[in-house]
Amino acid sequence: xxxxxxxxxxxxxxxxxxxxxxxxxxxxxxxxxxxxxxxxxxxxxxxxxxxxxxxxxxxxxxxxxxxxxxxxxxxxxxxxxxxxxxxxxxxxxxxxxxxxxxxxxxxxxxxxxxxxxxxxxxxxxxxxxxxxxxxxxxxxxxxxxxxxxxxxxxxxxxxxxxxxxxxxxxxxxxxxxxxxxxxxxxxxxxxxxxxxxxxxxxxxxxxxxxxxxxxxxxxxxxxxxxxxxxxxxxxxxxxxxxxxxxxxxxxxxxxxxxxxxxxxxxxxxxxxxxxxxxxxxxxxxxxxxxxxxxxxxxxxxxxxxxxxxxxxxxxxxxxxxxxxxxxx
Amino acid sequence: xxxxxxxxxxxxxxxxxxxxxxxxxxxxxxxxxxxxxxxxxxxxxxxxxxxxxxxxxxxxxxxxxxxxxxxxxxxxxxxxxxxxxxxxxxxxxxxxxxxxxxxxxxxxxxxxxxxxxxxxxxxxxxxxxxxxxxxxxxxxxxxxxxxxxxxxxxxxxxxxxxxxxxxxxxxxxxxxxxxxxxxxxxxxxxxxxxxxxxxxxxxxxxxxxxxxxxxxxxxxxxxxxxxxxxxxxxxxxxxxxxxxxxxxxxxxxxxxxxxxxxxxxxxxxxxxxxxxxxxxxxxxxxxxxxxxxxxxxxxxxxxxxxxxxxxxxxxxxxxxxxxxxxxx
Numbered sequence: 139x140x141x142x143x144x145x146x147x148x149x150x151x152x153x154x155x156x157x158x159x160x161x162x163x164x165x166x167x168x169x170x171x172x173x174x175x176x177x178x179x180x181x182x183x184x185x186x187x188x189x190x191x192x193x194x195x196x197x198x199x200x201x202x203x204x205x206x207x208x209x210x211x212x213x214x215x216x217x218x219x220x221x222x223x224x225x226x227x228x229x230x231x232x233x234x235x236x237x238x239x240x241x242x243x244x245x246x247x248x249x250x251x252x253x254x255x256x257x258x259x260x261x262x263x264x265x266x267x268x269x270x271x272x273x274x275x276x277x278x279x280x281x282x283x284x285x286x287x288x289x290x291x292x293x294x295x296x297x298x299x300x301x302x303x304x305x306x307x308x309x310x311x312x313x314x315x316x317x318x319x320x321x322x323x324x325x326x327x328x329x330x331x332x333x334x335x336x337x338x339x340x341x342x343x344x345x346x347x348x349x350x351x352x353x354x355x356x357x358x359x360x361x362x363x364x365x366x367x368x369x370x371x372x373x374x375x376x377x378x379x380x381x382x383x384x385x386x387x388x389x390x391x392x393x394x395x396x397x398x399x400x401x402x403x404x405x406x407x408x409x410x411x412x413x414x415x416x417x418x419x420x421x422x423x424x425x426x427x428x429x430x431x432x433x434x435x436x437x438x439x440x441x442x443x444x445x446x447x448x449x450x451x452x453x454x455x456x457x458x459x460x461x462x463x464x465x466x
Numbered sequence: 467x468x469x470x471x472x473x474x475x476x477x478x479x480x481x482x483x484x485x486x487x488x489x490x491x492x493x494x495x496x497x498x499x500x501x502x503x504x505x506x507x508x509x510x511x512x513x514x515x516x517x518x519x520x521x522x523x524x525x526x527x528x529x530x531x532x533x534x535x536x537x538x539x540x541x542x543x544x545x546x547x548x549x550x551x552x553x554x555x556x557x558x559x560x561x562x563x564x565x566x567x568x569x570x571x572x573x574x575x576x577x578x579x580x581x582x583x584x585x586x587x588x589x590x591x592x593x594x595x596x597x598x599x600x601x602x603x604x605x606x607x608x609x610x611x612x613x614x615x616x617x618x619x620x621x622x623x624x625x626x627x628x629x630x631x632x633x634x635x636x637x638x639x640x641x642x643x644x645x646x647x648x649x650x651x652x653x654x655x656x657x658x659x660x661x662x663x664x665x666x667x668x669x670x671x672x673x674x675x676x677x678x679x680x681x682x683x684x685x686x687x688x689x690x691x692x693x694x695x696x697x698x699x700x701x702x703x704x705x706x707x708x709x710x711x712x713x714x715x716x717x718x719x720x721x722x723x724x725x726x727x728x729x730x731x732x733x734x735x736x737x738x739x740x741x742x743x744x745x746x747x748x749x750x751x752x753x754x755x756x757x758x759x760x761x762x763x764x765x766x767x768x769x770x771x772x773x774x775x776x777x778x779x780x781x782x783x784x785x786x787x788x789x790x791x792x793x794x
Contacts, residue, residue, distance in 0.1 A: 181649040182678075185657035189649065254614060259606035278587035282610070283657050286582060286617065290648030293621050297641035309636035313625035320618030321509040321517065329513035329611050350510075 158456035162203055165241075169202045170194070172242050176295055181287070188276040188284035189291070193249045196267040200461070201248050201359040202241035204384075207453035208363025208377060209237035211446075235302040236366040240311050243292040244359045247319045250288035251355075253281050255328065261410070289319070310365045318358025327351025331416070339417040345386065347417075352392070353385025360384075360454075369448070376446030377454075380439045384458045387435035391462055393418035394428050403466045436462040486784035490531055493569075497530045498522070500570050504623055509615070516604040516612035517619070521577045524595040528789070529576050529687040530569035532712075535781035536691025536705060537565035539774075563630040564694040568639050571620040572687045575647045578616035579683075581609050583656065589738070617647070638693045646686025655679025659744070667745040673714065675745075680720070681713025688712075688782075697776070704774030708767045712786045715763035719790055721746035722756050731794045764790040 177193050179186050213234075256263040256271040257278060264274050273281035296303075296311045303311075317323055327350030334347065360381035364374055396411045397420050411418045419428040439458040443451040505521050507514050541562075584591040584599040585606060592602050601609035624631075624639045631639075645651055655678030662675065688709035692702055724739045725748050739746045747756040767786040771779040 178649065181657070182654050183657040183661035185649055185654060250614075254610055257610065259610060279660050280657065282582055282585065282587060283653050283660070286578075286613070287649040287653035287657075289614065289617050290644050290651075290653060293640055293644035294648055297637050297644060299641060305632075305634040305637040308640070309625050309633040312621055312636070312640045313627060316618050316621035316625060320622055321506065321513055321615040323618075325611050325615035325618060326510050326513060329509070329511040329608065329615075332607050332611070333511035 156452040156456050158453070158460060161453055161456070162199075165203055165206050166199050168238060169199050169206075169241055169245065172238055173245065176242060177246070177288075177291065184276065184280060185283055185287060188272055188280045189288055191275060192253045192272050192284055192288065193246060196269070197245075197248075199241075199245060200388075200457070201244040201355060203457055204356065204359040204381075204454075205241040205244055205363040205366075206237055207457055208360045209234070209240070209366040210363075211377075211448045211451050211454055212364050212367035212369040212373060234366065235298075236307050236311070237363060239295045239298065239303065240315075240362040240366060241359075243295045243311070243315055244318075244355060244362060246288045246292040246295070247315065247324070248355060250285040250292075251319075251324055251328070253285040253288070257281060260328075260332070261414075263410070292319075307365060311362055314358050314362050314365060318354045323350055323354030323358070324352075327354065334417055336415045337417065339422070341422055344417055344419065344422055348386055348389040349382070352389045353382060356385035356388055357381030373446045373448050376442045376448075379442035380446075380454065380458070383435045383439040383442065384461050387432050387439070387458070387462050390419045390428055390432045390435065391464065393420045394425065394432065395464075395466065396420070397425065399466060432462045484780040484784050486781070486788060489781055489784070490527075493531055493534050494527050496566060497527050497534075497569055497573065500566055501573065504570060505574070505616075505619065512604065512608060513611055513615060516600055516608045517616055519603060520581045520600050520612055520616065521574060524597070525573075525576075527569075527573060528716075528785070529572040529683060531785055532684065532687040532709075532782075533569040533572055533691040533694075534565055535785055536688045537562070537568070537694040538691075539705075539776045539779050539782055540692050540695035540697040540701060562694065563626075564635050564639070565691060567623045567626065567631065568643075568690040568694060569687075571623045571639070571643055572646075572683060572690060574616045574620040574623070575643065575652070576683060578613040578620075579647075579652055579656070581613040581616070585609060588656075588660070589742075591738070620647075635693060639690055642686050642690050642693060646682045651678055651682030651686070652680075655682065662745055664743045665745065667750070669750055672745055672747065672750055676714055676717040677710070680717045681710060684713035684716055685709030701774045701776050704770045704776070707770035708774075708782065708786070711763045711767040711770065712789050715760050715767070715786070715790050718747045718756055718760045718763065719792065721748045722753065722760065723792075723794065724748070725753065727794060760790050 173193055174190075177186070177190050179190060181189060252266060253272045255261050256266055257273050264271055266272075269275075271281075272284060276284070292315060293312055296315065297308050319325065321329075327347055330347040331351055334343075339347070357378065358381075360377050361374075364377050369377065393411065396409060396418065410416075411421075419431065423431065436458055440455060443455055443458075501521055502518075505514070505518050507518060509517060580594060581600045583589050584594055585601050592599055594600075597603075599609075600612060604612070620643060621640055624643065625636050647653065649657075655675055658675040659679055662671075667675070685706065686709075688705050689702075692705050697705065721739065724737060724746065738744075739749075747759065751759065764786055768783060771783055771786075
């Protein structure tokens with residue numbers, strides 16, 4: 139295939155006529171199946187039951203989709219695949235073992251954080267994804283342990299004792315996930331959040347809190363997907379910028395939805411932020427400027443992808459669009 | 467050096483005239499310094515303070531010592547080192563980066579488990595190592611987050627982003643730690659423990675609970691130390707047997723001390739097991755048979771080391787003796 143043909147094909151593949159729902163459904167199905175197999179029901183004393191309750195049959199699986207979209211974007215596409223478009227065989231090749239494990243691992247970290255976040259000593263929430271929260275269903279002690287065990291399981295999934303994933307990729311995935319989840323990431327952001335109730339934060343302080351609390355794991359998902367392949371330094375930098383932008387956009391939109399949507403649409407209790415006197419983008423910037431900021435972040439994410447040099451970033455672009463323009 | 471001389475040297479080195487206190491002090495100091503450097507004080511919103519409170523300046527550091535003893539036992543000792551005995555240079559060589567990171571990582575997992583275990587929804591304990599527990603000192607929400615962040619930090623320590631530890635060793639250490647900490651290890655054992663209050667367990671059921679709850683991380687410590695070197699399959703099997711024996715012995719002795727020692731000696735509340743109607747070895751076998759069982763497990767650990775083919779297992783033997791014959 140000549141260079142010009144390749145460029146033309148690449149250009150048409152990054153157009154906006156991308157069917158995100160179909161793309162997502164195929165991957166959500168694989169993630170659900172993998173999670174159901176890996177979050178073991180045979181764990182003793184009701185712990186497995188609580189872990190499965192926390193993880194299965196819920197959520198948009200945004201983080202796994204980001205992992206898979208990034209891994210597919212960095213996967214080297216050969217000429218035949220480019221000619222054929224993304225057919226079933228290419229999908230299967232892209233969704234390799236490392237990416238699937240990484241996708242499930244980030245979802246386990248996300249799920250454990252929700253379990254602990256909902257507990258009485260934290261947000262004391264009783265409704266999550268339209269169901270009773272884990273501690274309501276299984277008691278606080280089991281919820282605490284289930285969260286702890288889910289975090290450990292995430293790192294188990296990343297370190298299979300076989301040749302399916304190279305040790306270098308295993309170590310890199312553990313490195314990225316531990317940093318995204320820990321005190322310089324999600325847990326650190328939650329601590330700031332906890333300490334900020336009733337406190338007036340500046341916009342930089344609010345951004346720093348969200349960069350850690352929500353952004354780190356979303357950006358980490360993108361970087362873990364990238365770590366499954368071998369992207370150029372430029373592509374890696376672009377994906378990092380993309381991840382940071384959508385990570386922050388996610389939280390800005392969350393703050394917007396907390397005041398504009400109802401509990402039924404959200405699948406969780408709406409209006410909690412104002413009720414708990416938590417600093418949000420809406421309380422700081424107002425609704426209109428928050429909405430404009432979310433669109434600006436989407437543009438930043440788009441620009442980063444355009445500059446990435448990657449062949450097919452349609453799924454990543456569509457996911458960014460979904461993050462910013464979602465209804466729940 | 468001839469084979470016979472080497473054997474003679476090796477035999478003399480496995481004699482019982484081993485100075486465990488000196489051996490331990492040098493390593494505890496390195497572990498304390500490393501933990502103090504790695505459990506960062508600059509973590510936001512008081513989270514770092516709670517993490518450091520949970521980890522620093524407390525405990526016997528048994529798990530780190532097991533990691534380091536195992537790593538030194540599998541480290542190839544050259545003839546010059548054998549002739550010289552374990553001098554300072556050999557000590558430093560043995561305590562390599564991987565082993566130190568592994569030693570600190572298991573201690574972080576142990577520390578996080580204590581923080582969560584002490585919380586009101588679990589054991590509701592207010593005293594630990596003679597100090598107020600973390601949730602008493604920092605509040606429940608911050609204790610929960612500090613535990614979560616300590617678990618993530620353990621995996622961060624195992625995956626440095628440099629060439630100090632090979633990716634293969636990094637991945638293997640993460641694999642062993644995740645399995646020891648998770649639902650098939652410590653967290654699973656805690657869930658059984660939780661479900662067993664007021665329940666009559668058989669001896670096999672009690673053993674299974676303790677094998678997971680306490681044994682998995684102690685055995686995991688030994689195996690992580692071994693993973694820093696390149697032991698033979700026979701040595702690895704022997705270390706696994708050793709780790710299982712001392713892991714169980716630790717809990718049997720814990721049960722004994724809960725009825726024979728006072729709170730001041732233990733540094734935690736004595737007599738809690740009986741008060742909470744928890745099944746223990748003492749309640750199941752009686753005190754005398756529990757004590758005999760602990761000695762039998764020590765003999766099993768000793769036998770495993772003798773059959774290991776490793777040159778110098780004195781530290782491991784002395785640690786096993788300490789586990790069984792400790793006063794607190």
